[in-house]
Amino acid sequence: SQTIHQWPATLVQPVGSPLSLECTVEGTSNPNLYWYRQAAGRGLQLLFYSVGIGQISSEVPQNLSASRPQDRQFILSSKKLLLSDSGFYLCAWTVSSTDTQYFGPGTRLTVL
Amino acid sequence: GNSVTQMEGPVTLSEEAFLTINCTYTATGYPSLFWYVQYPGEGLQLLLKATKADDKGSNKGFEATYRKETTSFHLEKGSVQVSDSAVYFCALTPTGTASKLTFGTGTRLQVTL
Numbered sequence: 001s002q003t004i005h006q007w008p009a010t011l012v013q014p015v016g017s018p019l020s021l022e023c024t025v026e027g028t029s030n031p032n033l034y035w036y037r038q039a040a041g042r043g044l045q046l047l048f049y050s051v052g053i054g055q056i057s058s059e060v061p062q063n064l065s066a067s068r069p070q071d072r073q074f075i076l077s078s079k080k081l082l083l084s085d086s087g088f089y090l091c092a093w094t095v096s097s098t099d100t101q102y103f104g105p106g107t108r109l110t111v112l
Numbered sequence: 113g114n115s116v117t118q119m120e121g122p123v124t125l126s127e128e129a130f131l132t133i134n135c136t137y138t139a140t141g142y143p144s145l146f147w148y149v150q151y152p153g154e155g156l157q158l159l160l161k162a163t164k165a166d167d168k169g170s171n172k173g174f175e176a177t178y179r180k181e182t183t184s185f186h187l188e189k190g191s192v193q194v195s196d197s198a199v200y201f202c203a204l205t206p207t208g209t210a211s212k213l214t215f216g217t218g219t220r221l222q223v224t225l
Binding site for chain 2: 006032034036042043044045046049059090092094100101102103104105106
């Protein structure tokens with residue numbers, strides 16, 4: 001069966017520090033991968049999605065970036081965190097554009 | 113653009129009460145519609161989905177019917193339990209868009225004894 005992992009589970013970082021969040025999927029090949037952010041008291045916002053290695057589409061302009069160095073690995077990064085980057089970051093996957101998305105356990109990021 | 117509107121919470125119910133959480137959407141074409149549930153401190157879990165008009169999604173006693181004429185996908189359950197306390201998100205994905213989900217803001221449900 002397929003599983004999705006995210007780490008770390010929680011993270012507290014100072015403003016201006018770098019960020020790297022990792023997501024990996026097991027048990028499937030060539031998934032579509034997604035990063036979402038859930039800010040406090042707000043809904044989920046799609047940040048990036050990828051349909052293949054090295055293929056990244058950005059939905060929202062910001063100081064975050066994403067990379068997909070391997071088929072089942074999706075990384076969210078920032079060079080300098082802002083207070084507004086605090087939130088709950090969720091990774092998700094599907095096996096095709098018509099399939100349901102399945103979500104990882106999430107990373108709670110607090111920027112101080 | 114695409115959007116999803118959910119009723120504002122929190123919704124507080126007694127155990128065994130009837131639940132309705134309203135959801136309406138705006139989208140071109142024929143989107144797929146979803147309800148996801150988020151338990152405290154966890155990620156999202158798919159609760160149910162419907163991919164075409166008049167389809168009814170159901171799971172764990174929850175139901176929602178895809179109503180294209182009213183652009184709605186209201187979530188219902190006949191008898192809620194304390195364990196149903198969570199945040200419920202309505203979402204859509206238009207066809208042919210790599211399954212990019214557009215979410216509502218979520219509705220918090222609190223069920224008490």
